């Protein structure tokens with residue numbers, strides 16, 4: 128099954144993708160994660176991408192498309208995949224259509240207030256990237272990473288005003304892509320203001336209806 132996950136920052140898209148990815152053995156491909164890794168490694172791609180990211184600019188379509196093309200050619204993607212953070216422009220969506228056929232595009236939605244409440248409790252480990260939440264996934268020792276023992280931090284991106292701004296930017300950025308898939312008839316909206324398990328159960332229900340997974 129070839130899936131795309133779309134949703135505003137902080138809605139929990141990564142969590143849902145991870146749950147589906149682990150359960151059904153298909154890779155979760157986050158272009159954001161790939162870029163962060165390449166930048167950290169200081170690879171040729173990383174250096175290229177860094178120039179744009181540092182200036183607060185979007186990475187150009189041709190670079191993103193090339194990265195995704197290479198990833199989709201990997202053997203582990205043969206069974207399917209979940210694309211997260213891509214495509215974000217019509218050009219990218221069209222390029223993807225030329226590479227493969229997408230089965231379902233899931234659009235995760237929740238009011239911005241729900242997202243603000245959700246991310247305000249989020250703490251991350253600056254060393255290993257583990258994510259915690261004060262209310263539903265607290266670290267064993269308050270403020271310390273269970274995995275590597277590093278003091279946890281709250282990302283600047285999780286501050287309410289930043290979340291609100293990013294939500295607006297997301298809405299504007301993704302509107303054409305969402306419209307593109309809606310017109311193709313493969314967009315499914317999911318209410319993500321509930322518990323992650325319920326959200327994922329909804330996703331599985333759709334996958335079952337479309338005969339992409341068995342009972």
Ligand SMILES: [Zn+2]
Pocket residue numbers: 252253254255256257272273274275276277
């Ligand atoms: Zn850690």
